[in-house]
Amino acid sequence: MTTETAPAVRCTALSYSFGNSKAVDGLDLLVRPGEVFGLLGPNGAGKTTTMRAITTLLPVPTGVIEVFGQDPARQQMAVRRLIGYVPQQLSADAGLTGLENVQLFARVYDVPRRERAARVSQALDAVGLGDVARRLAATYSGGMVRRLELAQALVSAPRLLILDEPTIGLDPIARDSVWDRINEIRSGTGMTVLVTTHSMDEADRRCDRLALMHLGRLRALGTPADLKGELVAHRRESGEPASPPPSLEDVFRHHSGSGLDDPGSEEEKGAFNDVRRTRRTATRRG
Ligand SMILES: Nc1ncnc2c1ncn2[C@@H]1O[C@H](COP(=O)(O)OP(=O)(O)OP(=O)(O)O)[C@@H](O)[C@H]1O
Numbered sequence: 001m002t003t004e005t006a007p008a009v010r011c012t013a014l015s016y017s018f019g020n021s022k023a024v025d026g027l028d029l030l031v032r033p034g035e036v037f038g039l040l041g042p043n044g045a046g047k048t049t050t051m052r053a054i055t056t057l058l059p060v061p062t063g064v065i066e067v068f069g070q071d072p073a074r075q076q077m078a079v080r081r082l083i084g085y086v087p088q089q090l091s092a093d094a095g096l097t098g099l100e101n102v103q104l105f106a107r108v109y110d111v112p113r114r115e116r117a118a119r120v121s122q123a124l125d126a127v128g129l130g131d132v133a134r135r136l137a138a139t140y141s142g143g144m145v146r147r148l149e150l151a152q153a154l155v156s157a158p159r160l161l162i163l164d165e166p167t168i169g170l171d172p173i174a175r176d177s178v179w180d181r182i183n184e185i186r187s188g189t190g191m192t193v194l195v196t197t198h199s200m201d202e203a204d205r206r207c208d209r210l211a212l213m214h215l216g217r218l219r220a221l222g223t224p225a226d227l228k229g230e231l232v233a234h235r236r237e238s239g240e241p242a243s244p245p246p247s248l249e250d251v252f253r254h255h256s257g258s259g260l261d262d263p264g265s266e267e268e269k270g271a272f273n274d275v276r277r278t279r280r281t282a283t284r285r286g
Pocket of ligand 1: 041
C-alpha cells in the first residue's frame with residue numbers, strides 16, 4: 001500500500017507496559033486520512049501512551065503501528081517527517097521570541113535551509129501570530145502560546161498533526177481560536193488530526209470520529225452522533241427511558257461503568273467530568 005492510500009494511522013493489537021502496569025492493552029485503531037480523530041478518556045486511560053507510541057517517542061511497543069503505511073519501529077525518521085506533535089507539556093521557550101521558537105523547530109525538523117524563512121513565516125501566519133512574532137513568548141497569553149506550539153508543529157508541513165490536550169486550561173474563546181486555526185489549515189492541506197481530550201464538548205463539536213478509551217482499552221468507536229445513537233437504540237431495546245437524549249458523557253458511562261474491567265473504585269467509575277486538569281496557563285506566561 002502506498003503512503004497515498006494508506007490509513008493515516010493503523011494500530012493493531014497495540015500494547016504498552018510501564019513495568020508491570022499495562023498502559024495500553026490490545027488496542028486496534030484506524031485513523032482515516034483527512035479526519036479529526038479524537039481519543040477520549042479519563043486520566044490514565046492510555047491516550048498519551050498511544051500517541052507517544054505513534055510518534056516514535058516510546059520504545060517499540062507490542063503489536064503493530066503504521067503511519068501512512070510506515071512502521072515507526074523500523075522507519076523512525078520517515079514517520080517523524082510525516083508527523084507534527086504538540087505534547088501536553090509546554091514546548092515553547094518563554095525566553096525566545098515567537099519567531100525564534102518556530103525557527104528552532106524548523107532546524108530540529110530539518111526543514112531545508114532555503115525554505116526555512118518562508119515556512120517559518122507561513123506557520124506563524126497560519127496560527128495568527130505573524131504580527132507578534134518578534135515579541136518574547138513570555139509576553140503571550142495562554143491561547144497564544146498554544147497557537148505558537150501549533151506553529152512549531154506545523155513548520156514541517158506534517159500530514160498528521162498529533163495534539164495532546166490542545167486546549168486544556170484555555171478559556172472558550174481561546175479554545176475556539178485554536179480550533180479555528182487547525183480547521184483552516186486542514187481545509188488548505190488535507191492534514192489528518194489525531195487529538196486527545198477530556199472535553200466532551202470539544203470531542204462532540206470538533207472530532208469526526210472518536211475512540212473512547214478506558215483502562216488501556218478501546219471501549220467504543222464512531223462518530224459522536226453514532227455513539228449517541230447506539231445508546232438511544234440500546235435504551236429502547238432495554239426499555240429504559242429515551243429522554244433526555246444521551247450526551248457523550250452518558251455514552252462513556254455506558255461503556256466504562258460498573259461491570260467492565262476494574263469497576264473497583266468509586267472515583268474511577270463516574271469521574272469523567274472531574275478529570276479536567278488545567279495546564280497551568282498562568283505559569284506558562286512568565
Ligand atoms: N512514564 C511512565 N511511567 C510509569 N507509568 C506511566 C508512565 N506514563 C504513563 N504511565 C501510566 O500508564 C497509564 C496510562 O497513562 P497515559 O498517560 O497514557 O494515560 P492518559 O489517558 O493519557 O491520561 P492523562 O489524560 O492523564 O494524560 C497510567 O496508569 C499511567 O500512570
